[in-house]
Amino acid sequence: MTGPHWAALLEEAADRTAVGPPPMQALRVGAARRQRHRCAAKVACLSAAVVLVIGGPLLLANSEVAPQDPRPAAVSTGPDGADTAPAGTRLVGLGRIAIAVPQQWGTNQTKCGVARQDTVIINVGGIDACYASPSAGVDSVELGQGKPRFDFAADDTLEIDGEQAQRQRTTCTKATRDRVQVCAGTVYFPAQATWFRAESTTSRDDVDRTLSGIRIELDRIGVPTYQPLTLNAQGRSGDIYAARLAEAGFDVDIRTRKIPAGTPGYVLDATPTPGTMLPPGSTVAITVIAEPDDPADQVSVGIGTDSKTPTEQFVSDPQIRAGDTLLRLNVGERIWAYAHGRRAYTLAGHLRGDALAIDIWQDGPNYPHSWIATASGRTTITLNIEANGQAVELGKVTVLVN
């Protein structure tokens, strides 16, 4: 059977259902009731009213409030007439669930996981193991996919633009002399596994006001996050993330970048960044670590010294490979090379010149590629690894000893 045949069979089957005229009055009353319910769920929505016209008389949805302009907050439209963020705000979202935040808010403006200024927090991987106390007067909202934070518990269920959601009520810590009060609340969409956690060191109302900006987007989809996928999946994260982007409705452009000793396939970044709202079919470019071309790509090297001059204390992998770095040391100062990645254990340094001698501390962490400046002069250190019985040069550094 073909498509038209199935269509004809379904039409016949459906036509057996007698359908009366649409219940217009009941429909409008029901919509008005939903508007009241939606206002009750949004603390910031204190004076909105939907004016529905039924024939002659006006019907106010919120009869406790004097009639006001029923139109929603000004919504700027794009060139194709599509609905965009309210004026003065920008949209950030995941899937079709977005939140309108003030235009001036930053993104990931945090330290030690704590917001330092008004900010959206999204796609954060590992957090530095440090401590930062919250600053007064800062609002933030964090978006994520998967399960919400470990301390989430649903206090209420609600509906936002037709989507079922769970709300953890806004609660505040106690303010002390040394610590500002922190208020937080969460909205979680179980069907979409997407959550929004707003925090404020200003007030509980600010948390509620932030969360009231959540909406369902009709024409755009938020770019999904790739953290903590990269932490968990490492080299498979590129394939998994590309599949998630395609599943979300985006075209995917995969680019590669060489990172010595990097795990091939690991996601480095995505453009546009996670949280950006785009029309379906838009292209998202992701950069993953490239497969190594040769053994030299599989290891990352560096050089350190105990010089008291900061600019002489470290030479990076790219600098070593470029080969044009000149370090200045004093007699008696030490210099060492280190590596990580595949074949790092075969690292060796070959000297040309008389200014350096091998450090005889055999228990040292960098023996035998650790040296001491013993005499004035110039020495070049060439760093190699061994692969398949052959020496593979990685780069060189020239040391000038005073």
Place this chain on the structure above:
Amino acid sequence: MVDDDEFNQYVALRWPRLVRSAVLMGCTEPEAEDLAQATLERCLLKWSRLQQARDRDAYVHRILINILASSRRRRWWGEQPTRHLPEHHSGDETAGVDDTDAMMRALQRLSDDQRVVVVLRYYSHLSEHQTATALGIAPGTVKSRLSRALRILAQDPNLIELRGSR
């Protein structure tokens, strides 16, 4: 203020098909009317955005599917809990299998996901992309679900009899 005429016109045109879609998806007739009404109530609340949306029908059906899914999760309709879709009451069950009964029975053999995709594509006449939008899935997933559903329907014994006549 909601544009009265346009919304009324939209409802008048779409109401019968929305109700019948819901029946094809497994609702009883009263359930289907409630579902269609709930859908249009939500559409009225965001009518200004729907008017500007590129794909109004896809989003209206998305609302309908979401409400249907949540009502099934909550058993909102007050029916006895059941794992299977409600039977479509065709009246006289001893009357023999005619085309429409055959179709309804065949639909009942599909999973919820498969049934919805068949109804959206062949009854609501949404395109593959519109169906994907309505269901919140990728177009490729629409294609694969539809393909599996049509394979099951093609092997349905009640529908096999109809093949000779079509």
